[in-house]
Amino acid sequence: MTVITAAAATRAEYELAEGIVWDDRANLVRWVDIWKGRVLSGRLNKRLIVDVDSIEIGQTAGAVAVAEDGGLLVAAARGLAVIAPDGTISYGPDLLGDRGDVRLNDGSVDPQGRFIVGTLAVGDETGAEVLLRVSPGGAVETLRTGIRLSNGIAFSPDGRTIYHVDTLANMVSSHSYGPGAFDLDEPWAPVLTDLPHYPDGLAVSRDGSLWVAQWGGSSIRHHATSGELLDVINVFATQASCPAFIGPDLNTLAITTAQEGLEDWSDASGAIFLASVGATGLPVPRWRGSTTSPSWHTEKETHA
Numbered sequence: 001m002t003v004i005t006a007a008a009a010t011r012a013e014y015e016l017a018e019g020i021v022w023d024d025r026a027n028l029v030r031w032v033d034i035w036k037g038r039v040l041s042g043r044l045n046k047r048l049i050v051d052v053d054s055i056e057i058g059q060t061a062g063a064v065a066v067a068e069d070g071g072l073l074v075a076a077a078r079g080l081a082v083i084a085p086d087g088t089i090s091y092g093p094d095l096l097g098d099r100g101d102v103r104l105n106d107g108s109v110d111p112q113g114r115f116i117v118g119t120l121a122v123g124d125e126t127g128a129e130v131l132l133r134v135s136p137g138g139a140v141e142t143l144r145t146g147i148r149l150s151n152g153i154a155f156s157p158d159g160r161t162i163y164h165v166d167t168l169a170n171m172v173s174s175h176s177y178g179p180g181a182f183d184l185d186e187p188w189a190p191v192l193t194d195l196p197h198y199p200d201g202l203a204v205s206r207d208g209s210l211w212v213a214q215w216g217g218s219s220i221r222h223h224a225t226s227g228e229l230l231d232v233i234n235v236f237a238t239q240a241s242c243p244a245f246i247g248p249d250l251n252t253l254a255i256t257t258a259q260e261g262l263e264d265w266s267d268a269s270g271a272i273f274l275a276s277v278g279a280t281g282l283p284v285p286r287w288r289g290s291t292t293s294p295s296w297h298t299e300k301e302t303h304a
Contacts, residue, residue, distance in 0.1 A: 001232065002230075002231045003231070003232050004231060004234070004276075005233075005234050006234065006235045006273035006274060006275035007275070008236065008268045008272070009049045009271070009272050010048070010051070010272045011271065012257075012259075012267075012269060012270040012271040014033045014256070014257075014259070014270045014272070015033055015034075015035050015258065015259050015260055016033060016035050016259070016260045017032070017033055017034075017241060017257060017258060017272060018033075018063065018242050018256055019031055019062065019075075019106060019201075020201075020243075020244040020246070020254050020272070021064065021065065021066060021246075021284050022244065022246040022247065022281075022284060024248070024284070025070070026066075027044075028041045028042065029041065029042045029043070029049055029246050029272075030064050031064065031242075031272070032061040032062065032063060032074070034060050034061055035260070036056070037056050037057045037061050038054050039054070039056075039072060039083065040054050041053040042272075044246060044247055055083060055089070057074060057081055057089060060104075061074050061075070062074075062075035062076075062103065062104045062105045062106060063104075063106050063108070063117065065107065065108070065115060065284075065287050066109075066284060066286050066287070067082070067287045067288075067289065067291045068286040068287065068288050068289075069084075069291055069292060070291075071083050073115060075106075075115075076104065077103045078094045078096045078102075078103060078104065079092040079093050079094050079104070079296075080092040080095070080115065080134060080296075082291035083291060085291070085292070086292075088292070090294050090296075092294060092296040093296050095132065099128075101122050101123045101126075102120065102122060102129070103120065103122055104118070105118050105149075105150055106118060106150065106152055106153060106165075106201060107153065108153040108155075109284065109285040110155060110159070110162070110177070111155060111179075112179050112285075112288075113286060113287055113289075114133050114135050114136065114287075114288075115133070116131065116134075116143070116153050117134065118130065118144075118147060118153070118164070119147075119150055120149045120150060121149070125168060127147075127148050128145070128146070129149060130142050130144065131147060131150055131153075131164060133182070136288040136289030136290075137289070138289075138294075143175075143184075144164065144188065147166050149167040149168040150164070150166065151167045151199065151200050151201065151202070152165040152172075152200060152202025152242070153165070153202065154203055154210075155282075156177075156204060157206060159177065160177055161174050161176060162174065162175050162176075164188070164202075165199045165201075165212070167198045170193065170198060171192065171193050171199070172192040172193075172199055172212060173188040173190055174188065174189050175189070191210070191227065192212065195214065195217075195221065196217055197216040197219075198215040199212045200212075200214070200241050200242065201242025201244075201256070203242075203243045203244050203253075204281075205282070206250075206279070206280045206282055207279065209223060210222070210223045210224075211223075211243045211253065213242055213243055215239050215240065215241060215258075216239060217240065218235055218238055218239075219233060219234050219240055220232070220243045220253070220255055231277065233253065233255070235268075237257035237267050237268050237273070238257075238262060238265065238267060239260070239261075239269060240255055240257055241256045242255070245281020250281040250283070251279070251280045252274055252275070252276060253276075253281075254273070255272065255274075255275070257269050257271055257272070
């Protein structure tokens with residue numbers, strides 16, 4: 001096992017940075033600051049990430065994804081939002097029904113261009129969280145129920161396996177996946193359990209291995225799908241929230257961190273960190289819906 005130390009690449013200023021992805025066409029890093037409702041973009045400049053844009057959506061922003069038409073898709077508080085290339089923001093319908101104590105959290109685009117997103121309870125845990133799949137045309141399916149806190153979502157290199165983090169259950173699970181119907185009768189299979197700290201965001205590298213953020217553990221743990229621990233990437237921040245491979249060659253591991261819930265900290269919590277880990281990531285699939293003419297009836301529009 002190798003231990004690697006990541007270096008801070010931004011100021012320590014984000015309350016709850018999450019959902020980091022590489023936008024290969026714009027050559028930008030994209031991420032969110034969840035509670036502040038900010039969708040941020042930065043340029044990779046050697047070992048730094050330089051802020052170039054920040055858009056506030058007026059509600060929580062759980063995750064961001066790049067869209068085929070050059071815009072962005074956002075997991076907003078209770079539904080999806082899109083940011084068109086000209087900056088117009090359109091808000092989709094409420095996806096969460098009668099529950100008032102829940103919001104959308106981490107999300108990821110699947111190889112078919114659909115958005116997978118889970119929920120978390122804003123108040124006390126209920127064990128009733130769900131994992132949803134939203135098609136570019138707006139159809140919504142429930143892929144998983146009975147989740148304690150839905151977090152990281154990633155796919156195997158061949159797209160035939162989905163990985164999902166239930167943070168409070170301390171578990172990374174897998175399920176078969178593909179372009180067709182999701183088999184609800186097939187049980188989710190545990191892949192990683194009893195991690196030393198809460199698992200949060202998740203990435204898969206080109207070799208198919210898993211990179212799991214450790215909330216409260218100041219690190220990313222790199223595991224084989226067999227469960228074997230391969231590497232640990234340490235960060236000078238208590239709450240590592242999300243890893244992603246960024247850069248033109250997808251060979252730099254970026255790690256978001258958070259200040260949320262901390263008091264009198266002296267580390268660099270709230271910074272984004274970078275590390276060279278001897279691995280490369282997978283290209284990020286793009287959402288195939290339109291950000292200029294989304295499938296839903298627009299509830300509100302504004303210009304950033």
